Amino acid sequence: MSKKKGEGLKSFNRGFNVPDTYIIIFFVVVIAAVMTFLVPKGYYETEDVTYLMNGVEKTRTVIKDGSFQYLTDAAGKPVTEGVALFSGDGGTGFFNYMYNGIISSSAIEIIAFLMVVGGAFGIMIRTGAVEAGLIGLIRKAKGAEKLLIPVLFVLFSLGGAVFGMGEEALPFTMILCPLFVAVGYDTVIAVLVTYVATQIGFGSSWMNPFSVGIAQGIAGVDVFSGAGFRMVMWVVFTALGCGMTMFYAAKVKKTPEISVAYESDQYFRDQNEKTGIDEGHSFGIGHILVLVTLAVTVVWVIWGVMAKGYYMAEIATQFFIMGIVAGVIGVIFHLNDMKVNDIAVSFKDGAKDLIGAALVVAMAQGIMQVLGGSDPTTPTVINTIMYGISQALAGLSGAAAAVLMYVFQSVFNFFVVSGSGQAAITMPIMAPLADLLGVSRQTSVLAFQLGDAFTNLIVPTSGCLIGSLAIAKIEWSNWIKFMWKFLGILMIGAVITILIAVAIGF
Structure with a gap:
């Protein structure tokens, strides 16, 4: 990938430049x-409904x-009210979008999560325990790195399917990026087996x-009904995603230069050289205790969720x-050679990487x-x-x-990335509309x-995606170059799945 100095533009190919993610979002x-000057404002009336979740009645x-x-105004005409350039009373203005976005309740929680978890895993990574353990295992069993890909993909997909794993995958991307680079793969694979796998599991989940x-509760459908069809769907999509990932991994292993992350992965190659990850590590009781801390935390997180x-x-x-215990x-x-101050320094470095x-x-x-x-x-x-x-x-x-509903939900996801938020906004409309359309x-x-x-997997409004790419040092424009075919196959599979569902009266 070429980069023009001083312009911050990333190239898809010759003659076409894609702006930085910040510029894209600004536009x-x-x-x-x-749109606020062209589209009139509208609103709905709401009501409270009850539904069952795990045998508990909720509202x-x-x-x-x-x-x-x-x-409407006094004359009964729809009101169109363009957003102001600047709001000086704490309201909404065009140039207020950055600050208002930061302090919005949905954003501030993700930002805090990224900072705290990034810092914690900065400490964990600083100990070198994870790399020492995994690299030692891989070096003792030739070809074992190939087994990591399907095993991790299935596990992360299962996490997305069972408890909506998404943000939780970010720390593991931090661990796997240097590991996969060290064994001859790239950081794209680290994102695929973590974040991408969780989203495949999320989208094909039964529970x-x-x-x-x-969504089922809002739609008036028994919660977690239709699990049999969805379990088969999860197996198919997980196998499809895993297969495409392994196919790509084999190509990159053979010819590393074809990777869209080949240049950016130099960061991890340099870091691995500095920390000695390519040389192997001694593996002692301290490393074991750090890994036990990580394993216990993962179990604790799953139990908590x-x-x-x-x-x-x-x-x-x-x-x-x-992070504190590991430090x-x-x-x-x-x-x-960690010292007390290294705990603070590595925490700051880990958080800084996600700013x-x-x-x-x-x-x-x-x-x-x-x-x-x-x-x-x-x-x-x-x-409106x-x-x-x-x-x-x-x-x-x-x-x-049904297919257009899917297309609409895919597009709307650009604006409302939250699964529960999108369900709350769209399902009250889509569910009764489905009745009218058969x-x-x-x-x-x-x-x-x-x-x-x-x-x-592609929208720049997804904080989890952007967080994963930031960890992997992959530019969003480069990610799109790789992901569009991958996503295209998944979306074709989604359309086929929906058509089958309509055909069998699911």
Whole structure:
């Protein structure tokens, strides 16, 4: 990949340059701002509905079917209100998008998560225990690195399917990037077996409480029903993703220069040379204790998510505790010649590596702020856009409508990356619309979950994706060069799955 000095532009190919991710998002904000001058504001009425999740009755606020209204003036005409360039009273303005994005509740939690977990794993990585253990294992068993790919892919996909693993994969990307580079692969594979695998599991899940569970509850479908069909779907998509990853890994192993990350991976090659990862490590009791700390933390996180409903705040704290314990062990056993101050330095370095990703998360949330936010009862442009798209689907055949629902969910995911958030906004409209079009509500949920997850692999508004790429030092433009074929195959598979669901009356 070539880079023009001073311009920050990354090349897809000759004659065409793609701007930095920050520039791309800025232009998206510009488009959003222009839309506020063209699209009138609209809103819905809501009501509370109850549904069962794991045998417990819960209540959720949903949009009333047919309740959409335009905000009108005294003459009864729809109101169009363009966003101001600057707001001096704490409100929404075009140039306020950065700050408002940072302080928005949905962004600040992800940003804090990235900083804390990044710092914690900075300490963990500084001990050298993970690299020492895995590299030692790989060197003792020739070809064992090949087994890491399918094993890790299945495990992370299972994490996405069972408890909605997403942000939790970021720390493991930190560990695997230097490892895969050291054994002759690239950082693309590290992202594939962690973040990409979780999203494939997320999209094909049969029991993810944060997407399938919420969507089915809103749609009035028994929560976690249709598990048999979805389990088969998970196996197929996981096998497909794993197979494509292994095929790519074999090509990169043979010809490393074909990797879109070949140049950026020099960072990890240099780091591996400095830390001696390519030379092998002694493996003692200190390394074992650090790895035990990591393993216990992973089990603790899974237990917390499954049994206690832990989310980012609790998970970040769990990893923070892990980092402190690992640092103390590193100092006591002099791992990589660690001293007390190295705990603080490595924490700062780990957090610093994710500052760029944190700012992208903030800017992505700023887009929704410019469009007025996602509250269905507040007159906003996004509500009107939702209404217009839902009306455009009326009158289509069941199969065509189901596929277009999937396409719509895939596009809408650009604006609302959160699975539970997208379910809360779209399913109250898509579920009753499915009734009118002869599509089962179960299939409308299927279209939602597939559309919600797979485009997370490319959209720059996904904080998890950008965080993973930042860890791997991969430019978003380079990632798109690699991922478009991968995603295309997944999306074709998604369309086929939806058509099968319609055909069998799922």
